[in-house]
Amino acid sequence: MHMKTLSELSAEIATRRRQLAYNQTDMLMKIGMSQQQYQRIESGGDTRVSTLLRVIEGLDMELMVVPRDQMASVQAHLAGKNDDPDAQDRESEPSSWSLLIKDLKDE
Numbered sequence: 001m002h003m004k005t006l007s008e009l010s011a012e013i014a015t016r017r018r019q020l021a022y023n024q025t026d027m028l029m030k031i032g033m034s035q036q037q038y039q040r041i042e043s044g045g046d047t048r049v050s051t052l053l054r055v056i057e058g059l060d061m062e063l064m065v066v067p068r069d070q071m072a073s074v075q076a077h078l079a080g081k082n083d084d085p086d087a088q089d090r091e092s093e094p095s096s097w098s099l100l101i102k103d104l105k106d107e
Helices: 006-019 026-031 035-042 049-058 068-078 087-092 097-104
Strands: none
Touching: 006 035, 006 049, 026 035, 026 049, 035 049
16 A cells, blocks of 8 residues: 555554554553554654654554655555566576575575
């Protein structure tokens, strides 16, 4: 999901917190932020980037900034789709990551 507004980001943060079965007061233990501070973020209040990054880390999320002209490709990749005609050929070949993981398992 790509977000363009602070309210969309706030809603995504609240959804993730609920998925993890945390309540807002749990965020004090998780990231050192009071329930009142955290509630302000979920309600769409403006916040510092450093605070937002702390919340995202505490919810085991990642923040990704993508150039607009690359957004469709990134979304397709995340959805498991690829418009690259050579991708099928590469899928049949072991990737460097899979070879590295195999090497690590063999040790």
